[in-house]
Amino acid sequence: MTVQSNETGVDLNNTDSLKEVNKKNSVNYNEPADFEKAISATKWGKFNILLYIIAIPAGWSSIFETTTMSYVFPAAQCDLDLTLENKGFLNSVTYLGMISSAFIWGFLCDTLGRKKLLCIGLLLDSFFVLMTGLSQNYTTVVIGKFLGGFIINGPFAALTCYVSEFHCAHHRARVQMVLGIIFSCGTVVLPLLAWGILTLGFDFTLGESFKIHSWNIYLFICAVPALISGVCFMFMPETPKFLMTTGNNQKALEIFQKVYSLNTGKPMDTYPVLGKITSG
Template sequence: MKESIDENELQTVTKLVPSKNRATFEEAITATKFGTFNIILMLIVIPAGWSSVFENTTMSYVFPSAECDLDLSLEDKGMLNAIAYIGMMSSGFVWGYLCDSFGRRKLLFIGYFTDALLVMMSSLSQSFTFLIIAKFLGGMVINGPFAALTTYLTEVHCAKYRATVQMILGTVFSIAGVFLPLMANFILPADIHFTLFDSLKIHPWNAFLLFAAFPPLLAGCGFFLLPESPKFLMTNGRNREALEVFKLIYSLNTGKPKDSYPITKLVNEKSANQFESLGLLADVKQSTKQKLADGFDGMKSLFVPPLVQKLVLTCTLQMFYMMSLNTLRLWIPQLFQAINDYEYYNNGTSAPLCTMLEVMKPKGINATKECVVNTNNSQVYMNVMIISATSVVGTMAAGYLINILGKKKMLFIIGIVSASNSYSLYFATNTNITLILSSIYITVTGVGMIIMLSVIVELFPTNLRTMTISLAMTVARFGAMLGNLLFPVLLKTGCAAPFFTMGSIVLSTSFLSLLLPNTDMIALT
């Protein structure tokens, strides 16, 4: 092996390597076309996206079924909704750091496999404490592949498709919201009660959690078979490998041989590429220690101008979107359960939302009413499916509108519409109006959160991209955690507090979004 090359030799080699006739990443990825590879990736994205939704949403459906088995209070439910986000917050920065240092693909398949094991562990819960621990660990793990998934999707599509692909990812999330209540409708009312090994009592909600482990298992298998992000490879001086990935994508998309790929050389995004072109790649490959050191140096640049201003703004916006969306979204099944219970015990009579929500409040310290699970919940699941189906249609429509209006205008309009619907929920006079307002609110706010992810990806350079997404999502999940802990407290103070609080938070996103730079059709750096 050749001796290490010093800085002077590096400059000499740089001069010898011609920069012309070399394709940029944008040119190279555009030349791969759109076809079979992208479709296969979208199919793998389905269980991957569902895994993230299932990890932080299943508890919403478990509450009515497990309320008596685990003796859950209103505050316990808020904690179970929040705990996955606490886990995500604890690991967000670490995952982003590792992903930007070691690659997207490895983090994706390892992360999803690990999450599947932890979901299986949660399905064996026998107490509130064990379930809290399992959900915390699950949240800690799923944060990594979620951030890597968003980045990977961006880095294997050209500028023409990036915003649309993020909308597809949002549609996948929305479809998960349709499938989850459908799964709950079949499993949770079932008569599943047996004991394993003389100590493990299995109830319908345990089986429900077990089925939720299949999406991350399938996602892990899928990403194990996919190549690394070519953008990541180029940024890390591995042009030879990146070119092979481009050829593979091109061949799958067009059905033509790899050798017919029109591009033979790539621009040198890192000095290591200059050695690679002369066959000296082995001399400059980084050690693990050097990768960690470089990753740490890059991380520091996020906290100084000009990136720190963008970081603060995008993190704030994402936090407000996540808080306003996932607080109400995770409490929607419980709210409709309260509506269902009110109508069930009042001969099908509806009432204003605030009147029906009174059944959720504790009846006092001397209450001796026996804990009974109402399994007649088909209407609850149907309402949640309608909301999720509306999100699917709305997200698909947003994929077209975003190309017409642009991201900034979309974000401004979204904040106004979401806030109006949140305020209006307080005045809802019956179940149908509650359903319509909830559907619009969750659909529109969800689209805003997806657009913000796309904006973050386009505002920050490749070597900091996943780290930035992880940091932004960590801050955002703090908002979701805080919202879910506060919601039951606000609900106890009165019906207006939770809806006006969430509405005011999402309204502020309209005006903050005006400060964002225009990122439409921006080329990746």
């Protein structure tokens, strides 16, 4: 049997020798890799930081959707003729919407994908918050808050999946901590916005009956985080994990390469996983 070798004297027919040489030369052996190996090879860097930044308004939108009415009541009580029963129902109607839609979001997240659900859900939520902000009566506010609660459950669940699936097991445990900090900051920012806006006493009349008050402006501003994050997610990639579960491994590999390039500053073709990626 003929034994091939290069000028270094390495047996080219010996797979173990080739692996050892490739390892020494920082060239990864061309073999299949599962999701954990592939995502670990992308490292942690600029892309992950960008992901956290986009997650801030996305996380805040969930807090803003469920909590705003508590601050609106004192300012809008006279404008909307709110009774004690009205206030109690408005506080709960958002959660009623969330409960009524809870069972469908897991299915949609695994069917449509995390990115699409985040984009559509956040943009719809911003629309319903704006609708509530334009309300001139109690009924419209109830409808807007119910629909907002119905929609926001989806992006809230998809956000955790989306951020987690761009991290390897070593960093994944920290994702929940980061998201927890984001949500906590949202609960601090919201009353600060209320203190800065609702105290202005702004009143503006369009035509004979359409009026804009400080609480309307407050709700308009509360729609901004969902709008910003919904637009930002349009330019973000789908998670490789979802693509791999749907059999689109080649597209997943391209995303791994782009994330690796952004994190390390190296060309995409230097991504160390040279072989196929598998969902196993």
